[in-house]
Amino acid sequence: MDFSFSEEQLAFRDMVRRWVDAEAPKDWMRKLEADELNYPFAFWDKLKKAGFFGIGIDEEWGGQGGDIMMQMIFARELARTAGGLLWTWGLTSFAGAKSIGIYGTPDQKQRWLPPMAAGDLRVSMGMTEPGGGTDVLGAMKTFAAKVDGGWRVNGAKMWTTAARVADRILVLARSDKNVEKRHHGLTLFFMDAKSEGVSATLLPKLGMRAMGSCSLTLDNVFVPDSDVLGEPGKAWYMMLSTLNNERIMVGAQCLGAIDGVLEDALAYAMQRHAFGKPIGQFQIIQHYIADIATWQQQTELLLNYVAWLQAKGEDCGVQANMLKMVASENAVKAADLGIQILGGMGYSAETDMQRYWRDHRILRMTPISNEMVRNSIAESLGLPRSF
Incomplete structure (x- = not known):
């Protein structure tokens, strides 16, 4: 079992790292994220100019190609400075390109993949229902009724x-109410976000503010x-094949965040003096930094292992869930210790720890709560279903 990167992957990583340092530094990303009312179009444009939206899209559709390993490398490097604004790239590259690449017909791929690869088509996802959260199936009230030539969709x-800046929204809706099981009778629509009857309202929130989450x-x-993906009524079965990729993406984002936290904590520990010495000389600060470095290594090993399994085409659903749980909890713990190390400056909006x-x-709550992840892991070990 060898997780070493190939020469091509190492060259790609180094190229992306240089680009991130030059074009997406932390101080700029911090300013972008703080502006809740405005989507980071300037960041999108830089990603577009660099051709990064083509990562993971086959060359026949105008992309750069690359498997989950390349996507993981890119996501980690970008998240080191971008944090949650990684999803400026990730929503279109994962939610859009991955879904179209797997479920789309040749005509749909021709219509949508080239503009996605070029950075000319922005994608959002509409999955969660009001009052639903993790219980997507139980809360599903959005309904699609068949009409001549298409469907009429109603819901929230x-x-x-x-969503407020998207060109297309990937929407999951119930299309058949007479089903034996809740995961039957669901259909996936690649909806035109500018269609009559689509209305997006900004939801103020704690983090990733500039991304603009909406009701x-x-x-x-x-x-x-022509805008239905896959077979009507079979969406849940189709979507299962992309869940592991989503969790790997989350793992890469969290690892990139830990990289950024450790980088800033080390710099501050040597720069900041108290009681006549750098605080990095204090044992407790060294212990905090050692913990962060350990969480970094733990997350990296698990991420590389799960991505390796996925690249080989093996079933890695349980391991992908473990990765999502461990990575998200490690990232939050690392950032919290980072705030503690920086003290008042860690709480300040002028630094990146906060x-x-x-x-x-x-x-820790999305795309599936870590509590539900633990339930799933326990069930995979033969314990009875708890929900």
Whole structure:
């Protein structure tokens, strides 16, 4: 079992690291994130100019190619400075390109993948229902009724990030109420975000503020048959194949955040003096930094292992859930210790420790809560289902 990167992967990592330091430094990302009312279009444009939206999209559709390992490397390097603003890239590259690449027809791929690869099509996801949270199936009230030439969709979604600036929204809706099981009768729509009846309202929140999460109202929205992904009624089975990638992406983001936390903690520990010496000479500060470095190593090993399994095509659902749980908890713990190390400056909006904490606290609850992850792991070990 060898997790060493190839020469191509190392060269890609080093290129991305240089680009991030030059084009997306922490102080700029901090200013972008603070502006809750404005989406970070300037950041999007830089990613577009660099061609990064093509990562993971096949060359035949205008992309750069690359497997989950390349996506993981990019996500980690970018999250080191961008934190939660990683999803400026991630929503279109994961939610859009990954979904179209797997579920899309040749015509749909031709329509949507080239503009995604070029950075000309912005994607949002509408999955969570008001009052639903992790219980997506139990709370699903958004309904799609079949009509001539397409569907009429009515309902509401919550935490639909970037919906107010999106070109397309990936919407999960119930299309059949007469089903034996809750995961039957669901359909996935790649909805035109500018359609009549689509309304997005900004939701103020703790972290990733500039991404602009929204409540989404769908009032008799018409979606043509050509914008349905996969077979109607079978969406849940289709989506299962992308869940591991989502958790790996979260793991890479959290690891990148830990990288950023450790980087800043070390710099501050040597710069800041108290009682006549650098605080990095104090044993407790050294212990805090040692803990952060250990969480970094633990997360990196698990991330590389799960990505390696996924790249080989092996079933890694349990391991991907473990990664999501461990990575999100380690990132939050690391950022919290980082705040403690910086003291008052860690609490200040002039530094990034508070941003790393705010941006990653949500990942203990989404895309699936860590409590539900633990339930799933226990069930995989033969224990009875707890929900």
